[in-house]
Amino acid sequence: MLILSCPVCGVTAEETEFQGGGEAHLKRFGPGASEDDFEGYLFMRENPRGVHFERWRHAYGCGKWFHAARCTTTLEVFGIYSAQTTEPPKDLRDKISEKRPNWAWREFE
Amino acid sequence: MSEPITALGGASADNGIATLAEAPLQGMITLRGDLTASAVKKAATSASGTAMPDQGMVTAEKDRALCWMSPDELLLLCPYDAVGETLDRMHKVLAKSHALAVNVSDARAMFRVSGVGGREVMAKLSPVDLAPDQFTPGMFRRTRLAQVPAAFWMPEEEAFHIICFRSQAQYVFDLLTVAAQPGSSVGVYQE
16 A cells, blocks of 8 residues: 655555645646647656656645655655655655666656 | 534444544634744634644643644634634734634534544544554544544543534444444454
8 A cells, every 4th residue: 555644744644545646747838839748738647667756635634735756566655745846856866766776757867 | 593503413322342422512713824923823822722733733721722734724622602702812813914713613523432442443444543652642633534534633541532524424423333333343452
């Protein structure tokens, strides 16, 4: 079972107390963008076997959003970080590199 | 003036492994705002007569309590009849702040689960580690009971107070009744 810790209220609980919010760090392409960019923003998602970055919401708890980096095969959670950011923090990326050398996810590696 | 009544009219059950009872009318005030702002702190502490609770905790003093709901939300418990007057005082303190204090007493239901099997009844219904050294009196936890949101804390050893939405009171009471039915003790927290 996937166990997450909410960075906002400090509670550690299993996934049924949270709500998945889909892929993290999507860059929005709105009015004026090319059709290809808009299609990418709307439909194109990563579906990795391994390192993945997601948004989660502590739905039954404090109700706040946060980011999680986890492994889709082992459910290992590499780290949790604030929702108020556009990219995974450097120390978390280094930590993942230690455990999963040569990982890559979108433009991050 | 209509007469206020609780959601289930004071339902109770004590034939199982824990004693269940719907609590009498309880005044509840939601306070949302920046919990580090001095006006918000003052409104909360002066209305409750307790200190500010730490993250995930509840502080209680006589018949009033302050519960930590999230980084920008507190729940103040007070006697049902004192809500209006308490709210007026809070609004005065908060007059110049970006904060919200609202009477939610009639939107909620409250239950009490007590007895040696209480921990087990709660553990059957929520995804919370309720081992005696992990969940102790003074802690406050917002979580779910089966399929609905709820919050609970322990006012003393072997007793839980549960708050849920009033519209879900019957569901929660039925859940508790089944989880506490006679002969359903698992004995996981007993030596």
